[in-house]
Amino acid sequence: KRVNYAVDAASNNYYLISGEGYPLLFNQLRNSILEVNEIGKYDYLVLCLDAEETLIEDRKKEILEYIETNGLELQKAELIIIVQNPCFETWFLGNRKMFKRHPQSPVLNQYINFYDVRKEDPELMPCYQENTRAQFHHAYLREIFAERNLSYTKQRPGNVGEEAFLNELIKRNADTGHISSFMDFIRFVASLN
Structure with a gap:
C-alpha cells in the first residue's frame, strides 16, 4: 500500500x-x-x-x-x-491492442511507415524528425492514443497502468522478446511476492 x-x-x-x-x-x-x-x-x-x-x-x-x-x-x-530504454513511453508502445487496424492520422501513418512498432521492437526504434529518440517515442505514443480519442501525458498517463494494458506488454515480451527493459521491472515486481 x-x-x-x-x-x-x-x-x-x-x-x-x-x-x-x-x-x-x-x-x-x-x-x-x-x-x-x-x-x-x-x-x-x-x-x-x-x-x-x-x-x-x-x-x-x-x-x-x-x-x-x-x-x-x-x-x-x-x-x-x-x-x-530509451524512455517510459517506449514500454507502452509495445501494446499492440492500442493500435487501430487502419489509422486515419497522417502523422501516425508517417510514424508507422518509418518504424512499425506493432511488428518491430519499440526499444530499437531510431529517432524521426525529433530532437531525441525519447521525444519521438513520446510523440508516437501520443498519436496512437489520439487515434483512439484518448490522451497521454506524463502527469496523466491514462490507462497504461491498468492490468489489461500491462498484461498486453507482458504478452508482447513473451511472444517476441521485445521491450526487454520493461521485463526487468516486471521481474523485480514479481520477486516481491
Missing part, C-alpha cells in the same frame, strides 16, 4: 517520489539514500530512469559511480535500478 510520507511506512508499503528527470534526479537520489537509511524500514530503494541516448549499462554505471563518488551507501535497503 502506498504511503504519503516516507516515514509512514510500516509493512508492505511503498513511497513514491519523482526525481524530476535526469540529471536532476541525482540530488533526489542523494536525499533518498539518506532518508531510507534514517528511516530504516525499507527493503529496497528503486530508482527508475530513462536511458535516453545512453546504453542501459552505461546509465546504471553512471548512477553507481555517483553513489560511490559521493560516499553514499545504503545501510539496510538494496538499490534496484530500472532503466527504461
